[in-house]
Amino acid sequence: xxxxxxxGDHLRIVWLTxxxxxxxxxxxxxxxxxxxxxxxxxxxxxxSRVSALERSLRSRNRLLExxxxxxxxxxxxxxxxxxxxxxxxxxxxxxAAKLTVMLRERGAASAFPSAEIMLDGWMEIALLQxxxxxxxxxxxxxxxxxxxxxxxxxxxxxxxxLTDLQVVYAPKNMPARDxxxxxxxxxxxGLVLAHATMVAEMTGIVPLxxxxxxxxxxxPNRRKALFDELAxxxxxxxxxxxxxxxxxxxxxxxxxxxxxxxxxxxxx
Numbered sequence: 290x291x292x293x294x295x296x297g298d299h300l301r302i303v304w305l306t307x308x309x310x311x312x313x314x315x316x317x318x319x320x321x322x323x324x325x326x327x328x329x330x331x332x333x334x335x336x337s338r339v340s341a342l343e344r345s346l347r348s349r350n351r352l353l354e355x356x357x358x359x360x361x362x363x364x365x366x367x368x369x370x371x372x373x374x375x376x377x378x379x380x381x382x383x384x385a386a387k388l389t390v391m392l393r394e395r396g397a398a399s400a401f402p403s404a405e406i407m408l409d410g411w412m413e414i415a416l417l418q419x420x421x422x423x424x425x426x427x428x429x430x431x432x433x434x435x436x437x438x439x440x441x442x443x444x445x446x447x448x449x450x451l452t453d454l455q456v457v458y459a460p461k462n463m464p465a466r467d468x469x470x471x472x473x474x475x476x477x478x479g480l481v482l483a484h485a486t487m488v489a490e491m492t493g494i495v496p497l498x499x500x501x502x503x504x505x506x507x508x509p510n511r512r513k514a515l516f517d518e519l520a521x522x523x524x525x526x527x528x529x530x531x532x533x534x535x536x537x538x539x540x541x542x543x544x545x546x547x548x549x550x551x552x553x554x555x556x557x
Contacts, residue, residue, distance in 0.1 A: 301330045301492060303485045304499035305477065313465035313473050317453035324408075324454045328384045330488045330496060335380050342373040346445050349432070353440040363436065370448075371429040375421050378412040378449040385413070391487045392459075392480070400514030401479030402472065403459040410452030456480070474506060482518055489522070498526040504535045513538045 312323055328335045349366045352358050385408050392403050408414070415424045431447055432439075439445050456465040458476055465476055481498075489495045498519070504512050512535065519526050520542040530536065533556075536545050545556040 301488050301494050301496040303496045305481050306501040320454040327484050332380050338377050342377050345370040367429050367432040371425045374449050375425045379416050382413040382416050391483045395483050401475050405457040405459050407455045409455050410449050412449050495524045498524050500528045
């Protein structure tokens, strides 16, 4: 994990794949992982903290499985869990606030629709108005009071490991999950572009963009708009697609390679 964190200090990666097309319709865990990747591009330590929180929660769950568990051990684990939980929630909340500003600034200037985002987790919301120490103390009390309930459930039923990302399709002021498939795709592209711009501004490192089949279902005007926005971003971008005709408008800002049988050949 240390080497991965060090790698993140020098290179930031933003990606979009067809598997993410159902993000707004899928489980909260998928949106949470997606957002944690956005945070990671800003804060290279975030992944380590999320992993440490998951380990701490598993340790607590295993301890609660013991019929006569030791309260002192529980206290120690819950103290660590609360510290990690607040650190994770704070990093998410800061990223969400900054990304919200970036999305609003882009507004009508982009060919891709804007979004309103919000983290649906009490801890992320509380940290906007309360000191981290107060939120940490409250969560520790919640964990202590919830031991019988969590022991019966076999898992911890409260905390930032259950946070969801809520996204609103701004042009129509409706939840992203209610938008059409095409609107959701355009919204996701706009969100990724705004995030890439934010990463460059905040870290001074222009991210590497990996966009798989991103132009497949875009009309020609929006496809050209995407190429223009990527050129302005000044990032190194790798796009893949099965239809070469989809990239004819990329112009002199890019190169096209044919990949076949494990060999890449540059087009003239």
